Amino acid sequence: MADVGRAYVRVGDPASIADELFVRMGVDDPRLIVVVADVDYDGAILGRQMCARAPRATVIGCSTAGEFTDQAYGHGGVAAMALGPSVVVRSAAAMATFDQGVEVGIRAACAKLSKCFEPNLRDLDPDRHVGIVLFDGTSGREDEANDILAHMSPFLSFVGGSAGDHLEFAKTWVSCGSETRAEGAVIALLETNVPTSIVKTASFVNTGFRFLVTRADKRVVHEMNGKPAAQAYAEELGIDIQKIDENVLSRHPLAIVIDGDPWVRSPLLVTPARAMVFASRVHEGTELSLLAPGDILGDTRKALTRSRAFHPQGVRSGLFFNCAHRRLLLDALGQMSAYHSLFADHPSLGFHTYGESYLAHMNSTMVGVLFG
Amino acid sequence: MQTLGELRELLIEELGSHAELCFINTRLILATGVSLDDSRVYPADGGKRAARVADELHKMGFLNGAPAGDRIRG
Numbered sequence A: 001m002a003d004v005g006r007a008y009v010r011v012g013d014p015a016s017i018a019d020e021l022f023v024r025m026g027v028d029d030p031r032l033i034v035v036v037a038d039v040d041y042d043g044a045i046l047g048r049q050m051c052a053r054a055p056r057a058t059v060i061g062c063s064t065a066g067e068f069t070d071q072a073y074g075h076g077g078v079a080a081m082a083l084g085p086s087v088v089v090r091s092a093a094a095m096a097t098f099d100q101g102v103e104v105g106i107r108a109a110c111a112k113l114s115k116c117f118e119p120n121l122r123d124l125d126p127d128r129h130v131g132i133v134l135f136d137g138t139s140g141r142e143d144e145a146n147d148i149l150a151h152m153s154p155f156l157s158f159v160g161g162s163a164g165d166h167l168e169f170a171k172t173w174v175s176c177g178s179e180t181r182a183e184g185a186v187i188a189l190l191e192t193n194v195p196t197s198i199v200k201t202a203s204f205v206n207t208g209f210r211f212l213v214t215r216a217d218k219r220v221v222h223e224m225n226g227k228p229a230a231q232a233y234a235e236e237l238g239i240d241i242q243k244i245d246e247n248v249l250s251r252h253p254l255a256i257v258i259d260g261d262p263w264v265r266s267p268l269l270v271t272p273a274r275a276m277v278f279a280s281r282v283h284e285g286t287e288l289s290l291l292a293p294g295d296i297l298g299d300t301r302k303a304l305t306r307s308r309a310f311h312p313q314g315v316r317s318g319l320f321f322n323c324a325h326r327r328l329l330l331d332a333l334g335q336m337s338a339y340h341s342l343f344a345d346h347p348s349l350g351f352h353t354y355g356e357s358y359l360a361h362m363n364s365t366m367v368g369v370l371f372g
Numbered sequence B: 001m002q003t004l005g006e007l008r009e010l011l012i013e014e015l016g017s018h019a020e021l022c023f024i025n026t027r028l029i030l031a032t033g034v035s036l037d038d039s040r041v042y043p044a045d046g047g048k049r050a051a052r053v054a055d056e057l058h059k060m061g062f063l064n065g066a067p068a069g070d071r072i073r074g
Helices: A014-025 A043-053 A102-116 A142-152 A229-237 A246-251 A296-308 A324-333 A336-341 B004-015 B018-032 B048-059
Strands: A004-009 A032-037 A058-063 A067-069 A078-083 A088-097 A129-135 A158-162 A174-176 A179-181 A184-192 A196-201 A204-217 A220-224 A254-258 A261-265 A267-270 A276-278 A287-293 A317-323 A348-353 A356-358 A366-371
Touching (some): A004 A014, A014 A043, A032 A043, A032 A348, A043 A058, A043 A174, A058 A088, A067 A078, A078 A317, A088 A179, A102 A142, A102 A184, A129 A142, A142 B018, A142 B048, A158 A348, A158 A366, A174 A184, A196 A296, A204 A254, A254 B018, A296 A366, A317 A324, A317 A356, A324 A336, B018 B048
Parallel strands (some): A032 A058, A317 A348
Antiparallel strands (some): A129 A184, A158 A356, A204 A287, A220 A276, A254 A287, A267 A276
């Protein structure tokens, strides 16, 4: 039996899907199973079926805007990855509910994880531990949740994404074992037997022009450079404010640039008051750089090559969280097949997301974790 | 109220590692919009930016003057 496996099943009832996934993954005693599925599947039933077949595994999952492995890609199916004990020494996961607020939910989930990873999360060795976090894709709580994760364990990396639903942005789910939530987050923590590395690429070019955010509230930026945000944005692009549409916004997002690396904040729309609504939080006083379209294929290849170089013995597997906007762009460019071939060097599982997380919530990005 | 530069010095003293400082600083920038390395002066700011950074560092369990065992628990 293998110690790493993945499979993609396109149709079936939950029991037959679970059976087929297990046979095709071929991992005898998995310690972690990640399941990503079309939103029309019931995550609780899928989770229960997977748990029944792998009693020692932590099982987490979410709905998607498309799924992929190194062998297949599409949407409307169920994909899964199983990691055995040679990769994951121990694992635990907890559902964070947001009913009593994000902070209460994330702290409670971290407290559950702490019982499995004593003495506490903040003292764990970041070289041997990595987190995976799956958020629901519609409640917009990712910014605050990432902050709380940083408070609980400032040196640990949590990598993940927000669930999707056919690009309808109506209802998504996340699952932990057989529990499913439409609003919440699943936090998994792994102690690994192998080195891990983080992949992150946004595939945009920095134009060099910067805006100072002079008035903002959570995900709404009212003013940049002392002007209505959309006015400042339009002026820099040299277009009339009425010409700002979805195409302009997706081609020219803004980003916090740290050491040359863009952490993208995607503008979604312009309000009648000429404010801009973003898909992630922006603080007053932040400097945002204006971006222009880059080469998704080339940049992703470089990012993967860079991260794979951390594993001279080879990469055993990778988990990837790819922005659904990138999927749309790749579809439009006819590059989807070429894109997925980039993940074919080793067993991979990924899905198209409504937001990506690594240290913070971001947009229009691909993040992932490689297990060496 | 400490300046950003003073906060940076206190944090590096506590962490003792520039690699860890860079990691935490990235988290800080993303969480607050402010870098510990920002040496610019904002006279109209009234210290709000440094206060925001200090608050975030405290929430992360740093600069609290408490031994490691008394920091925020996971």
